[in-house]
Amino acid sequence: MSLTVYADFQQESSEPQRIAVVGLGYIGLPTAVALAQAGHHVVGVDVNSSVVTAVNSASCHIVEPGLDELLNSAIEGGRLSASVDMPAADAYLIAVPTPTSHDGDHQPDLAHVFAATDAIAAVLESGAIVVLESTSPVGATRQVIARMAAARPDLRFPEPGRADADIDIDVVYSPERVIPGKTLQELAANARVLGGATPRAALRAAKLYRSLTRGELLLTDDRSAEMVKLVENSFRDVNIAFANELSLICEKIGLDVWEVIALANHHPRVNILKPGPGVGGHCIAVDPWFIVAQAPEQARLIRTAREVNDSKPHFVMDQIRAALAARPDARVACLGLTFKPDVDDYRESPSLEIARTLGREFPGRVVCADPYEAMLTDHRDLVMVDAAMALAAPIVVGLVAHREFRSAPRPVGLVIDVCGIWT
Known part of the structure; x- marks a missing residue:
């Protein structure tokens, strides 16, 4: 009916x-x-x-x-x-x-x-x-x-x-x-x-x-x-996956993904989204799987998009691990732990997953900053510092483009800008 x-x-x-x-x-x-x-x-x-x-x-x-x-x-x-x-x-x-x-x-x-x-x-x-x-x-x-x-x-x-x-x-x-x-x-x-x-x-x-x-x-x-x-949420997930996959490709062949996307978006019918550390939240990271579960043979593109976005945190962690290996005495600061900018929501956050995983792997070498830290109920494997201290770290990873970070000058140390804070 x-x-x-x-x-x-x-x-x-x-x-x-x-x-x-x-x-x-x-x-x-x-x-x-x-x-x-x-x-x-x-x-x-x-x-x-x-x-x-x-x-x-x-x-x-x-x-x-x-x-x-x-x-x-x-x-x-x-x-x-x-x-x-x-x-x-x-x-x-x-x-x-x-x-x-x-x-x-x-x-x-x-x-x-x-x-x-x-x-x-x-x-x-x-x-x-x-x-x-x-x-x-x-x-x-x-x-x-x-x-x-x-x-x-x-x-x-x-x-x-x-x-x-x-x-x-x-x-x-x-x-x-x-x-x-x-x-x-x-x-x-x-x-x-x-x-x-x-x-x-x-x-x-x-x-x-x-x-x-x-x-x-x-x-x-x-x-x-x-x-x-x-x-609705699968449509958004697929488009985010396209941007995230572009970031992987550009890294592989030595191109600046932010410049490529900015130039491509000057086409009147192209509007590529920004890449990020993955996809989080209570909707986009979850809902497409409902379609896949009910029509697994037909939902090939939706499944692939989910797999691309779910794999992005691992790519980001590999970048950070390489930076830490090259600078064995350096600490890394992860900027932003929520699932998206300027909200206090940590549900399914890929940034939080990245920070926790690296905190366990490199105890004492990973610090984090987030303006909504007060709403974070579980601090396992996290060392929290203020934004100024994080921005001064030898290696700075931009995970979530909170307003506080966007207004700060680009750090002088090694920067891994996953979400385009300083592009």
């Missing part, structure tokens, strides 16, 4: 609703705050009691521009609270992690989604709508429906051939499309894909999300919406 996509769909925003946002991380907390600002009564649910305590104290546990002020306003205004327990609500938004397994086969791990589903099922009331926002493999929304139906035989869930009048609970898949550092702006402006298990479910979700965003509301079915999210 596929719905018509209304690219210019407009609808009056909904009346204030009781909304439970499950998962108070980089997506869930800003979403909960934005919905509270829109006038809804929101309960943020998280299994981490320290996160719940922080939110109820109007204290942000993540760094996101503008979020502190809005969180404080929502808490003080009584529109937002947090709990470890699932409340009864009109709408449930699931925004929990969906990692892949780390045993080499990169299979999607839906344990967090299923745990959230079970908790919601226990308190569901007829007329509620459940929205899965977590990035998921195609078919995950149907698995959520089946799980809730098994837990609650007293309620009627969407199934093929069942009329809207015979459905008690509407279910939708709607992936987030925001970037850390601009989450609040993009929540309010970006187009939203709403994949309903039924057309009615998509329309109900559109009414809810109109209160959250002024962007276009794009209505489709749940399986198409699931694939759209994976395609």
Whole structure:
């Protein structure tokens, strides 16, 4: 079943609703705050009691521009609270992690989604709508429906051939499309894909999300919406892999990759991205594997892009090892450990992997600097110093182009600029 996509769909925003946002991380907390600002009564649910305590104290546990002020306003205004327990609500938004397994086969791990589903099922009331926002493999929304139906035989869930009048609970898949550092702006402006298990479910979700965003509301079915999210991040991964592979080729044949890319980008139809130490974060480093897992014979380009990007940290480490071998008394400073510039997010960060690995191999010879060090909870194998000390090291490796590093002069020592800080 596929719905018509209304690219210019407009609808009056909904009346204030009781909304439970499950998962108070980089997506869930800003979403909960934005919905509270829109006038809804929101309960943020998280299994981490320290996160719940922080939110109820109007204290942000993540760094996101503008979020502190809005969180404080929502808490003080009584529109937002947090709990470890699932409340009864009109709408449930699931925004929990969906990692892949780390045993080499990169299979999607839906344990967090299923745990959230079970908790919601226990308190569901007829007329509620459940929205899965977590990035998921195609078919995950149907698995959520089946799980809730098994837990609650007293309620009627969407199934093929069942009329809207015979459905008690509407279910939708709607992936987030925001970037850390601009989450609040993009929540309010970006187009939203709403994949309903039924057309009615998509329309109900559109009414809810109109209160959250002024962007276009794009209505489709749940399986198409699931694939759209994976395609978006796979597209970006493939383009990053092209840039990273260019850096390997240029190093091999003795060319400056930054100059090559800058010159090529003067072509009116060419826009090559910058290379880096790999790909990190909760989306691009993970989501393409969902497609590969479901269509391994067909997803050849997507798999290759993942392999190129996953191999880049090893290439960078080999460069650093060679520099340390040539200067046996020198120390190396790694600039930047987050997965991207100017955010406090260390998830799946290739720079962090590089620094930890080298720290174990060369104890006492590797130091690191990152402006978001306070948000780094695990300092194993890391020796942290301030930026000035790092920039003065005999060997300086630019891993993440944080604003603090971009504004600094090029170091006088040996520079391995992996991300183009001083190009």
